[in-house]
Amino acid sequence: MRVKLKIWRQKDANSKGAFVNYDFDGASPEMSFLEMLDALNTRLIEKGEDPIAFDSDCREGICGACGMYINGYPHGPVKGITTCHLSMRYFKDGQNIVVEPWRSKAFPVIRDLIVDRNSFDKIQVAGGFISTNVGSAPDSHAIPVIKEKSDHSFDSAICIGCGACVAACKNASAMLFVSAKVSQYAQIPQGKIEAKERVEAMIQKMDELGFGNCTNTGACEAQCPKEISVINIARMNREFYVAKIS
Amino acid sequence: MTKLNSKIPSGPLAEKWTKYKDTANLVNPANKKKLDVIVVGTGLAGASAASSLGELGYQVKNFCYQDSSRRAHSVAAQGGINAAKNYRNDGDSIYHLFYDMIKGGDYRAREANVYRAAQVSNDVIDHFTAIGVPFARDYGGNLDNRSFGGVQVSRTFYAKGLTGQQCLLGTYSSLNRQINKGMVTMYPRQEMLDLVVIDGKARGIITRNLITGEIERHSAHAVVLATGGYGTIYYLSTLAVNSNPSAAWKAHKKGAYFANPSFVQIHPTSIPQLNDFQAKLTLMSESLRNDGRIWVPKAKGDKRHANTIPNEERDYFLERRYPAFGNLVPRDVASRAAKERCDAGYGVSDTGLAVNLDFRDAIQKQGKKAIESKYGNLFEMYETITGTSPYDEPMRIYPAGHYTMGGLWVDYELMTTVPGLYAIGESNFSDHGANRLGASSLMQTSGDGYFILPYTIANYLSDEIRTPRISTDLKEFEEAEKEVMNQLEKLISIKGTKSATSFHRKLGKIMWDYCGMSRNEEGLNKARVMVKKLKEDFYKDLMVPGGLNELNQELEKAGRVADYFDVADLMITDALNRTESCGAHFREESQTEEGEAKRNDADFMYVAAWEYNSSKQIHQLHKEDLKYEEVEVKVRSYK
Ligand SMILES: Cc1cc2nc3c(=O)[nH]c(=O)nc-3n(C[C@H](O)[C@H](O)[C@H](O)COP(=O)(O)OP(=O)(O)OC[C@H]3O[C@@H](n4cnc5c(N)ncnc54)[C@H](O)[C@@H]3O)c2cc1C
Ligand code: FES
Numbered sequence: 001m002r003v004k005l006k007i008w009r010q011k012d013a014n015s016k017g018a019f020v021n022y023d024f025d026g027a028s029p030e031m032s033f034l035e036m037l038d039a040l041n042t043r044l045i046e047k048g049e050d051p052i053a054f055d056s057d058c059r060e061g062i063c064g065a066c067g068m069y070i071n072g073y074p075h076g077p078v079k080g081i082t083t084c085h086l087s088m089r090y091f092k093d094g095q096n097i098v099v100e101p102w103r104s105k106a107f108p109v110i111r112d113l114i115v116d117r118n119s120f121d122k123i124q125v126a127g128g129f130i131s132t133n134v135g136s137a138p139d140s141h142a143i144p145v146i147k148e149k150s151d152h153s154f155d156s157a158i159c160i161g162c163g164a165c166v167a168a169c170k171n172a173s174a175m176l177f178v179s180a181k182v183s184q185y186a187q188i189p190q191g192k193i194e195a196k197e198r199v200e201a202m203i204q205k206m207d208e209l210g211f212g213n214c215t216n217t218g219a220c221e222a223q224c225p226k227e228i229s230v231i232n233i234a235r236m237n238r239e240f241y242v243a244k245i246s
Numbered sequence: 247m248t249k250l251n252s253k254i255p256s257g258p259l260a261e262k263w264t265k266y267k268d269t270a271n272l273v274n275p276a277n278k279k280k281l282d283v284i285v286v287g288t289g290l291a292g293a294s295a296a297s298s299l300g301e302l303g304y305q306v307k308n309f310c311y312q313d314s315s316r317r318a319h320s321v322a323a324q325g326g327i328n329a330a331k332n333y334r335n336d337g338d339s340i341y342h343l344f345y346d347m348i349k350g351g352d353y354r355a356r357e358a359n360v361y362r363a364a365q366v367s368n369d370v371i372d373h374f375t376a377i378g379v380p381f382a383r384d385y386g387g388n389l390d391n392r393s394f395g396g397v398q399v400s401r402t403f404y405a406k407g408l409t410g411q412q413c414l415l416g417t418y419s420s421l422n423r424q425i426n427k428g429m430v431t432m433y434p435r436q437e438m439l440d441l442v443v444i445d446g447k448a449r450g451i452i453t454r455n456l457i458t459g460e461i462e463r464h465s466a467h468a469v470v471l472a473t474g475g476y477g478t479i480y481y482l483s484t485l486a487v488n489s490n491p492s493a494a495w496k497a498h499k500k501g502a503y504f505a506n507p508s509f510v511q512i513h514p515t516s517i518p519q520l521n522d523f524q525a526k527l528t529l530m531s532e533s534l535r536n537d538g539r540i541w542v543p544k545a546k547g548d549k550r551h552a553n554t555i556p557n558e559e560r561d562y563f564l565e566r567r568y569p570a571f572g573n574l575v576p577r578d579v580a581s582r583a584a585k586e587r588c589d590a591g592y593g594v595s596d597t598g599l600a601v602n603l604d605f606r607d608a609i610q611k612q613g614k615k616a617i618e619s620k621y622g623n624l625f626e627m628y629e630t631i632t633g634t635s636p637y638d639e640p641m642r643i644y645p646a647g648h649y650t651m652g653g654l655w656v657d658y659e660l661m662t663t664v665p666g667l668y669a670i671g672e673s674n675f676s677d678h679g680a681n682r683l684g685a686s687s688l689m690q691t692s693g694d695g696y697f698i699l700p701y702t703i704a705n706y707l708s709d710e711i712r713t714p715r716i717s718t719d720l721k722e723f724e725e726a727e728k729e730v731m732n733q734l735e736k737l738i739s740i741k742g743t744k745s746a747t748s749f750h751r752k753l754g755k756i757m758w759d760y761c762g763m764s765r766n767e768e769g770l771n772k773a774r775v776m777v778k779k780l781k782e783d784f785y786k787d788l789m790v791p792g793g794l795n796e797l798n799q800e801l802e803k804a805g806r807v808a809d810y811f812d813v814a815d816l817m818i819t820d821a822l823n824r825t826e827s828c829g830a831h832f833r834e835e836s837q838t839e840e841g842e843a844k845r846n847d848a849d850f851m852y853v854a855a856w857e858y859n860s861s862k863q864i865h866q867l868h869k870e871d872l873k874y875e876e877v878e879v880k881v882r883s884y885k
Contacts, residue, residue: 012796030521031521031523031524032525035521035523038523042748045745045789045791046743046745048741051799051800053797055313056487057319057486057487057488058321058322058487059486059525059526060322060526060528060529060627061627062321062322062410063321063322063486064314064316065312065317081630085627085630085631087633110797111797114797117314118313118434121316124316124422125422125425128419129420130378131423132373132377133301134697134700135369136376137369137373137376138372138376140331140375140389141388141389144386144387144388150380150381151383153378153380154382154405154406157405157415158408161316190375190376190377190378
């Protein structure tokens, strides 16, 4: 199968980037999208040209390393999956495919399709933890947790930190990402003690790093490969409000 | 010849660790501040070590090659994490967990270490719970357990099919807390390219900044490697595409012995290869074997659709060969049995390299809903990748390289043969002998980092409190840096015609065919010659575009592939040396009449620790004899 690719190439953070066209004949429906790019890269390398740089590691949808804009969608047109799980089955022979990096002030391009998502780590460093030192934990069953709460906490905790929510948002807001962590802890007793400090520190850091405001368009939830719910944002707003008045 | 000293404390097995802790030296808080520790790796092992050392007050530098520490491949573990909590009241105990691991490892692991891993397993679960890891719970609000990997008790804690992710993000959060406090400095997108040894002690590392290409020097009073496994030696494996043995290999070349390199676990249930450009194999959790039945057609080359093949024409080969354990036999046994059927011509799919994992009967018996609640996300993942639904037809699976029991040799203190250099998690030769049981790696990696290393490293650092911060201007740093530069320049200036990946793919095929699930002398010797030839071609025909001082993924890959050749050679050496079969290591020359693995305890009850001889470019074998004082050594049978 043949695809007509238009891919963003940019040497480094300081260079100006541009789209480059690649007419690629040699894809097959069993390939993943990234394997198709691997195959294209092999050809480029064999000609001595610079391959297209992109991040990926686990290639099974869990590490959050991969991520690119494909035909206008973060992680491509199929809902609920990461780029590495996107299969060429979903494309037609002869189709035009436009590939770009995440676009957001908080995620500067490093090279081609690779962006710097360090700001996500910085937000987590600001408060995304429970302060329990190794060695001081009681027996697990000393802290029973209502199953429903625990399950909801899990649902918030499955964020892979890929950045698709920010890339999808017209305001480049990181609210879904931040709220997923805040919600994970807000719903279990272990997380209650530092709830106020946590939500304040994480939101402050998020603002400081240049992420935009949330205007409730819901694009983040729609594009999240793990389908994390915007309910988390409502929960975080409530946590933040409670923190402010308490 | 250095004598291997495993430093196992004397006394009864159950008291060794307590005794060790009671007598080990401590470092006072004021001195801890003056001591630097480098931790390479941010998986469960590295992140738990770095955060614990930070909590204790050491100055920690933590490195990983990914853009964020949260992406280490521990994140991909699915099934669960073991602990001897006995919350199910089903008779479990530290001893039972210990015993299962010793037996599962086919009596090739060190008793004292395994017992300790089982001892600290409960602390690991308690800690994870306290820091908010959302393990599955029951309606009483307590933690749920499942049975995993064919053991007789339910001791596996889990978080749906995302246990690794949840545990890793837990350790990531503790790590972040220490970064916040200024105790840990994080260096992402940095690859360790050499170890620096000064006066016989590990004192630092040389790294490459993967964004700028800059070569950096980092010094410390001790260095901890937590760099994961090398299952990627087969190119296709369940590991991350960038997982690699280079850090461990560089340490090996600087004096750390490499133990049991040929012990690699091949996992029986991965999605088979679908195309020639495939970059990795996706694991389908072992838990599926609780309800799925594995079969191939009874007739050779039967190409009918699986659903149309009647029961009496199906060969449920695991149930047939192993009536007691059936589909739940350990991984090595299940993998070999699948290979045997496929090699004999009974495999399914176009390639003939797959067997069916069928849920038809389970769905009939328990209903689709019940199956969905157990395996929903795995079934979805399977469908996303293959385009077919396991609700409607059997999954197709095939074994894949998965976990390396081999790794850097460490003593009871987790120290390698280089003083001050530690290896934890999958990167050491570990507690799993010749075969690892399911859900015991997450347990071991976290135990190493949270509860063992922080004690043992103090015992070493207590002697270092008078050593001032190590200068990176010392000649040893300069030399190591020069060596690294030379190698990079060499790789980039070959300017041949083939990508690093194309060599890796070829190497993987050789290793899979001759040093994979089944090995024999002739094949191993042949593989050695092939690897040597491939390595020569690599140095003649490699193409690395771009420059040194920029983000250059091809250069990163080339450096790793260069080391793979040497790791492959050592694996072959080790597999040739061990003429017995044990655990995952199956030597065709050593099998019973029924085709089961045959151990040779008289000659091989030892850990093979290999020393690198830089002048002669050959390896010297050191044997650590294994003594079983507590358990009776038996034939491992699952019939
Ligand atoms: C798909 C899959 C499923 C699994 N499921 C289970 C399960 O259910 N239960 C279980 O117990 N075990 C499971 N395992 C095994 C288990 O996940 C691993 O053995 C374990 O997580 C390894 O942890 P680690 O910390 O040693 O290494 P990793 O998590 O692999 O981390 C390695 C770290 O080292 C860094 N690194 C490596 N080289 C360098 C270098 N040169 N320079 C700088 N940094 C470097 C990496 O960046 C990374 O941070 C599974 C494994 C796989 C592959
Ligand atoms: S590469 Fe890990 S999520 Fe895609």
